[in-house]
Amino acid sequence: MNVSAFDCIIAPTLILLAWLAMRIKDLFVGIVLFILFGLLTALTWVELQAPDIALVEAAIGAGVVGALFLGCLGIIESRQGIYQFPMERKRRSLLWIPVLSLAAILCWSISQLPPETQGLGNLVRNSLLDSGVTNPVTAVILNFRGYDTLLEIGVLFLAAVAIVSLRFFEPAKLDSRLAPNSRVFLFFLQLLTPSIVLVSAYLLWQGTNYPGGAFQAGAILTGGGVLLLLAKVSLPLDYRNPWLRLAVVSGFAGFLLTGLGMMGIGMMFLEYPVTYAKWVIVLIEILATVSSGLILLTLFSGCAGFLGITRRGGDGTL
């Protein structure tokens, strides 16, 4: 195993960032550290030659989840003022038990791994021609291991259902001094929104041959949506609209129905005919992109109540 200087710097930095993000009193700083942690994790995936996971980590782990956290914090602070993590020392010390057990289990399972292994890599490479796509990652997540992805989309869908059912759409008070309604911001949006749609479509399409795919494309759409929400552009996020419901369920339903339809023509559940596999995958990915983008945006709007992030009593220092 080769260990580069980069690894030696990034591994301890990741641990330090994770530690600080947990321990820091000010939740805002904690979230910033968490986003930083996500970006460095993405870099680590690049270093491990897993650009697909790096893209997901950067777009969802750092980007969307960071926006969700900031949105929640915005709501909490607009009601209570600057929020400090209230956990007492005693309870915190109890937290060490599950954390250390998990760490021990992980270390043990790593030590049990065979030192040099191809894993399922060769199997995937040999069957790649049957998958309809040439990016092995897309082949695995949408064809060879479709179950897993179907359930992932299902989990996302359930999260959106939960948020909508809670009707947590009560908008928090927006600090008018911070409302980003400036001409610079609008110009920025006019320039950026088409590029975001373009980049998303590009990632979706090239996912069949190169790193990219539905989740990355969806997360980027969400990013654009978050920007538009912050600019108070009204997006059609009213769940009384049946078309929105249809679009949100389309990822999960489309995937499931495709799988079941294959059973109708005498194949296995989620097995695709080799000649049409590419188009089946692209269709499922288009639906998954739109619905996961909308779902993540629903999560954000639910958590943030369409609110600008306000810091009361800040003095510009962290």
Added chain:
Amino acid sequence: MVIIDYVSLILAGIGTIFFMASTLGLLSFPDVYSRLHALTKADNVGLGFIILGIALRSQEVSELMKLLLIWVLAIISSCSSCYLIARAACRMGIKPWKRP
């Protein structure tokens, strides 16, 4: 190594120096405005040099265009966000630092 590789390496090196300078500014400048200044000005130049360095090695025109697009998007987003943060800080009543 061909000359073009050396040139690309030197350009990327210059870019890194700009990044380090801006980080130094971020850490040591006294208030939010001057830190924003350091961060958004020097970083964009640094990114520009690094992208120039990589662009020299690009094999295709499409690769070159993507690199340039990344730079342009980064510049636009960093100058807009710089302005928005500074404006928010200003409206929150944060006074610019003056030499005491």
